[in-house]
Amino acid sequence: MVFGGEPFLRDSDVSASLLSLVERDSLVIYCGAGVTRDRTNLGWNELVGAVFSEVKKRKGRDRTRDSVLEIALRDGAIDPKHKASIVTQDCQKSLEEENQLLAPMLRKALYATHGWQQGYLLRNVIRLSVLYAVQGRRISIVTSNYDDYIDRKLQQEIDDQFAGAAPDDPTPGLRVNVLGNPHYQEVLKEPTNGASYIDVHFIHGRVPKSGRTRGTIVFSENSYSLSRRQVVDFLIGQFNAGSTFLSVGASLNDEPLIEALIRTRPVDTTRVALVVPGATDSSTREAEALAQKVRGDHMRVSVLTPDSFAQVAQYVDELRVCAAARELGVLDQHEPVFCYSKRLEWWWQEWSHSNWSRRRDRHYRLLSESVAQIRQFFQVNGIVRPSGRDEEVLRLELWIRIDPSVSRDRRKFTLFANSTGPLLGPFEAMRSEQIRPGSSIAAIRTFMEGRPQLYDLHDLGYSSQASRWKSFLSVPIFQELGYEVDGAFFTGAVPVAVVTLTSTLPTKASDSKKSVSSFADPVLTNDHYVELLAHMIGVGREITSLK
Numbered sequence: 001m002v003f004g005g006e007p008f009l010r011d012s013d014v015s016a017s018l019l020s021l022v023e024r025d026s027l028v029i030y031c032g033a034g035v036t037r038d039r040t041n042l043g044w045n046e047l048v049g050a051v052f053s054e055v056k057k058r059k060g061r062d063r064t065r066d067s068v069l070e071i072a073l074r075d076g077a078i079d080p081k082h083k084a085s086i087v088t089q090d091c092q093k094s095l096e097e098e099n100q101l102l103a104p105m106l107r108k109a110l111y112a113t114h115g116w117q118q119g120y121l122l123r124n125v126i127r128l129s130v131l132y133a134v135q136g137r138r139i140s141i142v143t144s145n146y147d148d149y150i151d152r153k154l155q156q157e158i159d160d161q162f163a164g165a166a167p168d169d170p171t172p173g174l175r176v177n178v179l180g181n182p183h184y185q186e187v188l189k190e191p192t193n194g195a196s197y198i199d200v201h202f203i204h205g206r207v208p209k210s211g212r213t214r215g216t217i218v219f220s221e222n223s224y225s226l227s228r229r230q231v232v233d234f235l236i237g238q239f240n241a242g243s244t245f246l247s248v249g250a251s252l253n254d255e256p257l258i259e260a261l262i263r264t265r266p267v268d269t270t271r272v273a274l275v276v277p278g279a280t281d282s283s284t285r286e287a288e289a290l291a292q293k294v295r296g297d298h299m300r301v302s303v304l305t306p307d308s309f310a311q312v313a314q315y316v317d318e319l320r321v322c323a324a325a326r327e328l329g330v331l332d333q334h335e336p337v338f339c340y341s342k343r344l345e346w347w348w349q350e351w352s353h354s355n356w357s358r359r360r361d362r363h364y365r366l367l368s369e370s371v372a373q374i375r376q377f378f379q380v381n382g383i384v385r386p387s388g389r390d391e392e393v394l395r396l397e398l399w400i401r402i403d404p405s406v407s408r409d410r411r412k413f414t415l416f417a418n419s420t421g422p423l424l425g426p427f428e429a430m431r432s433e434q435i436r437p438g439s440s441i442a443a444i445r446t447f448m449e450g451r452p453q454l455y456d457l458h459d460l461g462y463s464s465q466a467s468r469w470k471s472f473l474s475v476p477i478f479q480e481l482g483y484e485v486d487g488a489f490f491t492g493a494v495p496v497a498v499v500t501l502t503s504t505l506p507t508k509a510s511d512s513k514k515s516v517s518s519f520a521d522p523v524l525t526n527d528h529y530v531e532l533l534a535h536m537i538g539v540g541r542e543i544t545s546l547k
Contacts, residue, residue: 032250116529119451133172180215235260280438310450442472
């Protein structure tokens with residue numbers, strides 16, 4: 001895959017991998033921290049830091065020593081596993097008490113309320129798994145995460161999707177398996193009418209939101225060393241079972257995973273890992289992507305490098321579409337008729353040629369009315385900005401993917417409408433910005449993240465005086481499209497736009513007398529953000545709908 005060539009989901013290697021993954025009747029999905037990071041807001045470094053924050057609260061701590069250790073824990077050159085060992089050793093009396101020590105600290109860190117920034121990766125993994133189980137195919141989710149978001153979301157999806165199921169409808173089962181000493185297994189739901197179990201395997205222990213911690217918490221180098229043989233043997237058993245393999249939300253740095261992949265290299269199945277390059281400039285990203293591919297070849301894993309985290313979620317959803325097509329006997333029609341790029345192109349052609357897309361006055365009024373409703377929402381929740389110099393101006397913007405069926409280096413987002421006044425003229429005359437990693441446009445960064453984002457000018461690479469608009473709350477807009485092929489009906493989502501709420505006030509105040517933007521006010525809870533974003537999504541979907 002070369003920057004400037006075909007977009008990720010139109011790349012021939014990507015298309016081939018989707019078809020290969022659904023060939024077998026068994027799939028193992030390896031879920032790293034990235035699958036639930038939008039729930040926890042924690043990567044590995046952040047999790048270690050959160051645990052140390054809890055350690056510092058203990059009585060009798062040496063505050064000076066803690067300050068020195070914090071400097072080391074912020075050092076990006078120190079391996080995160082080394083940091084975890086430092087934190088663990090600094091607060092425990094013996095190696096044997098690591099589980100008991102860590103469980104309450106991890107629980108507090110993992111289940112803080114960050115859910116308003118949820119994306120679609122976990123949802124798409126869940127939907128894919130449920131479909132496999134309904135089809136009676138073997139599906140296993142293996143996770144290195146401690147949290148229970150995956151199995152809780154699975155239970156919710158099964159309950160919601162099959163609430164009105166007929167007695168003879170197949171419904172998935174659900175089992176949880178936690179490695180460690182002692183080993184823990186639990187059947188949460190029994191399958192019916194030919195459906196299969198969805199097996200969720202926790203290889204580093206499980207710390208649920210409520211209830212008992214299960215298995216061995218693998219956190220420090222000590223626990224990694226003690227658990228490594230059991231984890232490697234378990235993974236080898238999974239990989240030798242004839243299953244295809246998909247890794248998402250993981251960087252392929254977990255040593256037991258790497259060992260198991262290398263030791264099962266002769267296995268003749270498709271193995272795919274999705275790894276997003278970290279660099280933002282095109283030449284470095286291309287070099288990083290090539291290096292990842294060559295390293296993957298060493299493990300006999302096809303490493304695919306999406307342009308963004310949003311494309312990881314989209315890939316998983318496309319795999320679900322392929323699995324449904326295979327079951328209905330129309331998989332050969334996927335690429336020429338109803339693949340992701342065809343659905344996106346179809347949406348654009350239908351929408352751009354509709355009378356609704358030309359109602360610029362109506363789009364402006366919808367956004368203007370929405371801003372008034374948002375102001376009312378803030379006032380009801382006690383957020384009132386003073387008049388005068390600190391008076392806040394809010395504006396809603398709708399950025400749309402104009403003519404999305406172009407090469408990767410020509411993809412653009414266009415500012416199509418805002419709440420200030422109708423934007424007239426042809427699409428080509430409107431302000432457009434290239435879709436690329438590291439963009440300075442809040443809407444494009446949000447599109448590439450695939451989930452709601454809150455930015456200020458500094459986050460986007462500008463000085464605080466670079467623009468009248470100081471802060472940005474953005475959310476991607478998806479349209480769920482239904483289509484019929486040879487009598488078979490499918491649905492698939494495509495990202496078509498981003499709605500951004502902008503403010504003339506920043507997200508952080510320079511001093512206590514200054515105000516911050518209404519949507520960055522500390523009084524806002526997770527539920528407030530969910531409600532606000534739902535309103536923004538609603539107006540975005542209405543304007544981009546196929547009326």
